[in-house]
Amino acid sequence: MAISHFPGRGGTILALVALVPAAFAQRGGGRGAAGQTVEKIKMLKPNLYEITGGGANTLIRVTNQGLIVVDTKNPPNPPTAAESDNYNRVMEEIRSVTNQPVKFVINTQHHPDHVGNNQKFIDAGAQVVALEALKTWMENDPRTKDIPGRPTVTFAKDYTLKLGDAEVRLYSFGRGHTGDDTMVYFPDSKVIMVSDQITDATPVVDFANGGSALGWTKMLDGVLSLDFEQAIPGRGEPKSRADVQAFRAKFDTLVKRASDAIKSGATKDQLASQVKTDDLGWQFQPAFFASLYDELTKAK
């Protein structure tokens, strides 16, 4: 999510602050700002559940041999805290629907809100499955290098995880939000976890950690090549296939406009002012356009 990745995004932060009093009033006094609290578990499909809040969305696949969990929410705060509130809350919600042990954890990308409680699951006996690139970026990114819980099973590109009566397919369709995004597909329920490749807010390209604006639509093409009914974003509500197509079209428009502006002579400094994005509902910082300029001119 943009807010936690880049605290400098003034507009978003102001909007969040404005929402807090309403959220507190509604919840009768929550523990934090909207989205920071682990919410009640919800069933998406038979044997497939979602827990929102406390970081990125978490999915739980129940099998007859144990559980597969996708993404482990924000780490304990402060990092030295002995107990992770988010981990305990997630387990509390899971225990309300099943007593099966967690056998596997999958990470969709290396950001703190997706990997924050890996170690707790490892300590409880789970394996953490992720791209080799995810392990590398997690070790290099200043925001995650001190978070314990590196992946214990890594793969280079695609991976099929089988547990009991369930099969989960992991796809790397290139670089997008980061250099290690993994699309997690549940073929029997026709659900795909698309992580932060689909956003309600302005999309974030983490250029410093392998992200790519040019790769973004290619990754969504990979998603759209699969047979799914629901796409679960890193934050927010489930999306339809039409939502994913619409998002892809918007991102494609953004890149085409930037590319056209550069062809018409826009310099790196001018690009931000020459690419229209308000009709897309997105607001980028000038630094985004500087990185986009670099990527587009390198690709020539």
Ligand SMILES: [Zn+2]
């Ligand atoms: Zn992220």
